Amino acid sequence: MKLIRVENYEEMSSKAAELVEQQILGNDHSVLGLATGSTPLGLYENLIQGVKERGISYRNIHTVNLDEYRGLAGTHPNSYRYFMNKKLFGHIDIDLENTHIPDGKAKSVEAECERYEALIHEIGPPDLQILGMGMNGHIGFNEPGTKEESVTHCVSLDPSTRNSNARFFSDRDEVPTHAITMGIESILKSKQILVLVSGKNKAQAVKRLLAGRVSEEFPASFLWKHNRVTLIVDKEAYSLVAANEE
Numbered sequence: 667m668k669l670i671r672v673e674n675y676e677e678m679s680s681k682a683a684e685l686v687e688q689q690i691l692g693n694d695h696s697v698l699g700l701a702t703g704s705t706p707l708g709l710y711e712n713l714i715q716g717v718k719e720r721g722i723s724y725r726n727i728h729t730v731n732l733d734e735y736r737g738l739a740g741t742h743p744n745s746y747r748y749f750m751n752k753k754l755f756g757h758i759d760i761d762l763e764n765t766h767i768p769d770g771k772a773k774s775v776e777a778e779c780e781r782y783e784a785l786i787h788e789i790g791p792p793d794l795q796i797l798g799m800g801m802n803g804h805i806g807f808n809e810p811g812t813k814e815e816s817v818t819h820c821v822s823l824d825p826s827t828r829n830s831n832a833r834f835f836s837d838r839d840e841v842p843t844h845a846i847t848m849g850i851e852s853i854l855k856s857k858q859i860l861v862l863v864s865g866k867n868k869a870q871a872v873k874r875l876l877a878g879r880v881s882e883e884f885p886a887s888f889l890w891k892h893n894r895v896t897l898i899v900d901k902e903a904y905s906l907v908a909a910n911e912e
């Protein structure tokens with residue numbers, strides 16, 4: 667795992683954008699794996715700037731997102747489809763037909779998971795997958811206990827994840843109880859993975875990740891099984907590791 671230590675969220679976001687743009691400049695037909703949550707927002711702002719100021723084009727880029735809440739339509743303001751359209755896709759020259767996110771409202775969740783996994787293989791796997799990490803080590807919505815062999819599946823969300831994501835909803839009870847997520851195996855198929863972690867509330871998770879012990883109990887630890895992972899971590903998120911080094 668390649669570690670890039672940066673000062674703060676802004677630097678993490680601009681460094682990440684630099685790496686994404688490098689990928690696009692190297693192959694303008696790249697497949698990007700994208701994430702939601704607070705972490706990649708700064709990255710997306712930088713990518714939007716890249717279109718306006720650096721002439722980066724997404725005309726031939728395809729994207730696959732990691733996950734979507736079960737039960738929310740793409741028009742729901744808390745759905746990840748809505749998030750992606752608002753925070754990125756609506757501001758860059760990407761063809762929306764080339765952007766893919768699981769359908770949270772699909773009638774049959776099993777059929778939707780199968781369709782999405784097949785789609786990842788058909789257009790992908792991603793040349794570059796962006797990941798955030800939950801405080802409990804979740805990647806996508808793969809909660810502790812998820813098997814390494816997991817492909818796209820429906821998960822019951824951990825109470826800690828629902829609590830943490832409640833900040834996006836007007837009421838905690840509105841946070842969906844289930845989500846569709848790419849599995850660990852689906853994520854590890856990506857050719858390259860870029861993990862972004864920022865803030866004090868992730869310091870414990872960074873410490874656990876960098877301890878290097880691979881365990882189902884901490885899903886992000888499976889990233890040690892991939893040979894092209896870059897972790898960009900800011901000072902606060904790295905603080906507990908730094909304290910150990912002193």
Ligand SMILES: O=P(O)(O)OC[C@H]1O[C@](O)(CO)[C@@H](O)[C@@H]1O
Nearest residue numbers: 701702703704705798799800806
């Ligand atoms: O970036 P945040 O909001 O801390 O969330 C971390 C991770 O949690 C998820 O939002 C799922 O809850 C992931 O998509 C994200 O990478």
